[in-house]
Amino acid sequence: MTFDDAVKKSIKQFLKGKLLKDTAALKPDGVFFTPEYFDDLEEELLDEKTDSTIEKEEELEDEA
């Protein structure tokens, strides 16, 4: 696997919302730059809901 392939794979995993479990375990407060952080940032900057936020809201509505 080349560096390019590793970068692509890493980006894919991050966009799927996968967390850095082992890295987070090393820090008591967890990692700061999570997929959720970027979703919130996008919402703040663009004033529009992200796909993941819409999905979460739909899930909550279904549960209710």
Added chain:
Amino acid sequence: MRLNAPIPGANYLSDTRNYAWHRPPDIVDYDEAVSYLIDKIDEPEKKELVFAMLGIDAHITTIVTTILLQAVSKGKIGIDLAILCAGPLARYIEISAKDVDIKYEMGIEDKDRVAITPTLLKISLGMSIDDPEEQATGDIEQSMVQEAANRGLMSMPEPSDMVASPEEQAAMLGEVTEEEPEDELS
């Protein structure tokens, strides 16, 4: 017996400070590394460069790879931490591009991949194709391949292709009467 090899322990004496990536990296913390890379992108010159690259249809993955390799070559972050930082960095560039309405492509989709179809599978396994349309297409392709294999691209054309038409022959022999140019003034 002489051996053309370094003596044991030579690695402890050699100068390993030649390249930045030979030394321990400056940043080893994930959050610190992402923060450093985001700050780098936010610099006006870097931001211009990133947007210009997006403008020439460069994929975000390509931009991320370039930025990460730069950071690794400067000894700022290790190569494994660089791979971990790729996701947040790509996401940040995506948000920035959306913010300024620049068209972007992430570059993680595999568009060049050839889709595996039943026909392709049959051809690759050497099986016969039952569909008459596909059979006809296959026959044409096969005859073209066969012809190319027999003749080659640079081979001499067939004798029938080499004979000029009667009009061409007449023109070559000068038997064609030239049309007199019309005098526009008359």
